[in-house]
Amino acid sequence: MxxxxxxxxxxxxxxxxxxxxxxxxxxxxxxxxxxxxxxxxxxxxxxxxxxxxxxxxxxxxxxxxxFSEGSKVRILLACIALLAWSLLVHTLGFVVGSVLAFTLMAFYVAKVEKKVSPEAAVDMTKGKAGFWLVMIWVEILILYYVFSEVLLVPLPEGLFF
Amino acid sequence: MDLMLQGLIGILTFNTLFLVVIGTVIGLVIGTIPGLTATMALALLVPFTFVMDPLDGLVMLGAVYTASMYGGAFTAILINTPGTPGAIATMLDGHPMAAKGEAERAIIGATVASVFGGVVGFIALLFLAPVLSLFALKFGPPEYFWVAVLGLALIAGLSTGSVIKGLLGGAIGMLMGTIGISPVGGEARFLFGTPQLQGGVELIVALIGLFAVPEYIRLMATAERVVKFDGESKSASFIKTAKEVLLKPINIIRSSIIGVIIGLIPGAGNNVAGLLAYSEAKRASKHPEEFGNGSMDGLIASESSNNAAVPGSMVPLLTLGVPGSPPAAVLFGALMMHGLTPGTRLFTESGVLTYGFIFSLGLAALALLPVGVIFGRLIYRSVTKVPLGFLIPSIAMMTILGAYSMRNSMTDVFIMVGVGIFGYIMRNFGVSPATIALGLILGPIAEQGFAQAMLIGSSYDYPFLVLLQSPLSMTLAVIVAITLAGPFVMKAVKAKKAKKANSKNAVKE
Structure with a gap:
């Protein structure tokens, strides 16, 4: 680069x-x-x-x-991803938008980490990928519950929820 | 004295102590998450205290308030994002310490300093509340203006490299602070055709943007952690680190006193306290160059002062019935709800309850020690063990959630993204985001103080002279002048000494 x-x-x-x-x-x-x-x-x-x-x-x-830290392409990608995530939450709702954005970003970062620092990266097997998907849903649903039900912050609903 | 003892005895029950611990844990969690504020936590908890004994309810609220101020230090140290505005100065040295593999030392140091500050604030509230409230009354618009200017003088210290770049960053922050309804004239300023901007740029939203977003972009770009938990990270001994903190008595006492004084001033808040104490610690230090590079002194100054400001902010509330901050306003409501009317007669008419509440703030400060160290270590290990593929999207999601939850507005989310990208670009150009944040925090305080002072002085030939009318404002103006001129004078003295030494050496040779 x-x-x-x-x-x-x-x-x-x-x-x-x-x-x-x-x-x-x-x-x-x-x-x-x-x-x-x-x-x-x-x-x-x-x-x-x-x-x-x-x-x-x-x-x-x-x-x-x-812009000397890391890849310039990924800097741009990070900015676009955050903006896209916000737009997804706005249009599709917090849960659906976040699950989509989180999943794409999580697997992309795991792939990049494998290239950049293979010793620290996770070996992604089918089982592990399934576990990650479950954990993504769990994390988002817990946050959704805490914010909307406990803290009474009505999260964006968009087309879905 | 009798009332004080009864108040103390009243809270020394298992039930109350348990509530202090629960309140401390809730406060820590709230403080740790950027975007969740002490005000929000208190407002949500107040209805739960309806069914509680008044003292128990107030004890729990006091513990939540105290702990939430301290909880902001964790994210400041571990992910370079202040969980609360008060932790901005903590981040300046806490994160570099964590990056050097000293995260545990930073967490323990922050905890011990917070406990010390909290206890100093508690003692001041317990014994000096009536005297301190008279001092708080002396603060009018000119004094507010000078306190804000004193904070802005810190920009020179926060700038890495060029001071002018830092000053420009601060000015941009101040300009961001003018967006929305003017605090004096009431006109809508700089809306750019977006009515949603009438409420202005929310401070927490901007802080998430300025600190969390650049960290998220950096993590994404490098795909490498800064804070690690592996063979290279040094685990810190609690006793050794506590000794290290307490063996800097001048710094910790001075910072705690600054915290109490700033806490007294309605509207100034613990974010100003942390920054001012940091600035003073740097000015007084023999090694100012270490500040910003992982100095324990900087961490101590910030944490002791922002925690001392919590009981300090209770002084005008309890003695004058003036809530000086949003969390204090919620506590005001809670006190009223439990039949206590804040004001001069509070200590005589409801002395046992009032002293019980004050003692609970002291107990909460002490509870931070075990709860904070255990919780801090737990968070440290969790943050460093979570796979990067999970950590980065989690940070991104928390920035969106945190910004949205401030006013339930997507506009705030887009402002956060915009400010964040701008902050990242400016960081790359050599402008510290902390200077922009400082301008945003202090700009509105300075504007309000200045405009109100000018209105007061409008009948004079030279209205601006009202800024130097009282002894307190003159003292503050002198401190500002010393703060601004100090570094240049010191530089000149050092240069002169170096020149002398060089000429002596040349003569010898």
Whole structure:
């Protein structure tokens, strides 16, 4: 996997500039002074820090390694998986959505772990896979019961439950 | 004194002690799970105490509250995610200790420091409540503003590498804190066409995003654990670690006192206490460079102060009838339900019950020692033995559940995912998520204090001078100035000394 290097001072300055622009134009001129003063002050602070970081970036010209922990594909996959899981829970309901997402992720991680650190990984037999499936259902149903029945938090129902 | 003794005798029964242990276990479980809060646990338990003897009910609620504050340390140490906002500073050194194979030492250290802090807070509540309540009354908007600024000064200490990056992170956190209804003017700010954002970014939701999501992404990307339980992990002796903690008396006493003082201030809470005590411990340490890399001093400061803040927060509640935090508000309701009216006459009219409740907080603090160590070791072994294929999806599911359960809202889940991915990216760019969290926690406190102070001072020619009007606000402003200037002065002094030493060496040669 290729190493990505970048000037992080520039990147943080860019993030600050984008944040500044998004929030600056989202301000409403009808806000009264007590409500407008605080965010405005913070935005000025963000602008100043971004400029300082930009100057620091120009002076240092240092490039740091970014996203260096593990596989970049799996970083992206992790972000997509979390978003997809949330959408599944929203549309299918907590139990059905979670069982689907949990099962896919569990077996995918087990497969990856087998490649990355075979000594620590689980040897997945048919019996073990069956046991895992049962345990996934048990864990999700226990959490569903605790949250919806004991803690009285009505979990998303979606199409199913 | 008679009432105090009767209160003590009242709770020394098998039934009450059993309830303390049960309450402690419930509190630990609640505190361990990010997204489940002490407020939620107390609110759910209050109806169960209807059928109980008033003292038993209050004892159980007190134990749950105390233990839930401490339970947040476990996840902070083991999976780099604070179970409660008060455990943010615990995470900064607790997790690096666990990563070095010293998870047990960190858990025992956190437990001993929590017990010490809890006992100090209990003693302060028992003997100094009326005096402390007068002190709490001195805190007005200018003082709140300075306390928040003092906390924000910590950003420089939390930044790894560039201080400016840390300050920008803090400012972004503060900006996130302005989303929703303005606390002073009442206008809806930065909704971006999403009415659900009127309630603002819920703190716990953002914390789950900032700390748990990056850890989940890192685990998924590497498919390797940071905290292991194998031949390389060092098992820690309880006595040795307890001695190590207690042999740092200045740090633990100072942090506990900070916890009590911050606990007294309604609205400040134990998250601010932990961060301030951490900052002070770092400033006073001979080895500040060790902070953030697994320093026992950092862990002690955070845990002793956030647990001392729990009894501290009871002072304004019991003496003035002012609930200073959401859990205290629930306890306020519970006290009223059992026929106790918090306020000045509480100690004389219902002294036995009130002192019984106070003693139960002390007992709960002590109960943390056996229950916490056993529970902590159990969680450590479980977390490290669960197959990775099970652990990663479990963390992902808990982030979704935790975020959703705050307000039963899927919007919060999507906010959590967004904040989490943003936090991960920022971490890679060298901005510590802790600085963003700090801005989010302290920004609204600072804004409210500042705006209210300006309204108070609007009749003056220079309204901002109201920020320096009282001796207490002036003292706080001086502490802020010292905190901010301190590192630069120390750096300059060190550089001067090094220069002198170099020139002397050159002359000798």
């Amino acid at each position: 290729s190493v990505v290097r970048a000037n992080t001072y520039f990147l943080v300055a860019l993030t600050g500039a984008i944040t500044f622009l998004i929030f600056w134009f989202a301000q409403d001129e009808n806000w009264r002074r007590p409500s407008a003063a605080w965010p405005e002050t913070i935005l000025y602070g963000i602008a100043i820090f971004s400029v300082i970081l930009l100057v620091q970036g120009l002076m240092l010209k240092r490039k740091d390694e970014i």
